Amino acid sequence: MKKTFVFVAFLLFGFAMTSHAQDDDAELAKKLANPIASLISVPFQNNTDYGIGTMKGIRNTMNIQPVVPISINKDWNMITRIVAPVITQYNITGMGEKQSGLADAVMSAFFSPKNSEKLTWGVGPAFLLPIATNDYLASKKFGMGPTVVALKQMNGWTLGALANQIWSVAGDQDRSAVNQMFVQPFVVYNWKSGAGLGGNLEWTQNWESSSSTVWLNPVLSGVTSLGKQKTQLAIGPRFNLAAPDGGKADWGWRAVVIFLFPK
Known part of the structure; x- marks a missing residue:
């Protein structure tokens, strides 16, 4: 599996750096590095993590993220x-046990000024939607709270951070309350070809259990065309720096396909 990942990453890097991308590929890559750019996109982000906890479980999470x-x-x-998130996991809740289905979703709305010269920013509400189809993947809580993003773009670089804080306000009283913060600093460098190299840190803090989950996600990306459809492809390893209750993963990888719909 590791050899396959390295091979795919090498192919993607070679394609992104040697293809004769049009000028608009660089502009699309720049917009994609900005979570609140004026660009309709439909990302499919797949995360596969191995060696989770004492039972060495496996979890695959497909995040469907329309913007x-x-x-x-x-x-x-x-x-x-x-x-x-659509999740399939093995040996997480018990040896030989499997769960799969749709997990709870998070919906955000960022209000952002169209003309911001020095700093791009957005602020608004975030909602936890209890739409999970499997009890093991569900909080059974409706939650809400604030979300904010801020970033700076210059000379091919994008540096910024996104954060939200969600509290449960309704739902199953037999389930634990949700009081959770998510922080995601990110950095990306994009070449004129539309290729990019960067990464983010995903830190989830559960204030109820006083536990932290932290992932480091380096990623290599490239903008291309699948027929007439503009698309960004990305791949990279995942490193689990912290996890609660002995649930730390040995390693993982991320692959992303983003369908772009520029105006």
Whole structure:
């Protein structure tokens, strides 16, 4: 599996660096590095993690993450984003046990000024939607709270961070309350070809259990065309730096396909 990952990463890097990308590929890559760019996109982000906990479990998470910007007026955009995870896991809850299904989703709406010269930013609400189809993957809680993103783009670089804090406000009283913070600093460098190299840190803090889950995700990306469809492909390893209750993974990898719909 590791050899396959390295081979695919090598092919992607070679393709991204040697293809004769058009000028708009660089602009698309720049917008994709910005979570609140005025660009309709539909990312499919697949994360596969191995050696989880004492039973050395495996978890595959496919995050479906459509992003739709809405123009409110001449000065403001509202960027809507939903993250809906589809999970299949083995040997996590018990040896030989398997769970699969849709997990709870998080929906965000960022209000962002259209013209920001020095710092791009957005702020708004985030909602936890109890849509899970499997009890092991569900909080059975509806939650809400604030979310914010800020970033700076210059000379091919994008540096920024996204964060949210969600509290449960309704749901199954037999389930634990949700009081959770998510912080995601990120950095990307994009070449003029549309290729990019960067990464992010995903830190989830559960205030109820006083536990942290931290992943480091380096990623290599490239913008290309599948027929007439503009697409970004990305791949990279995942490193689990912290996890609660002995649930740390040995390693993982991420592969992303993003379908782009520029105006």
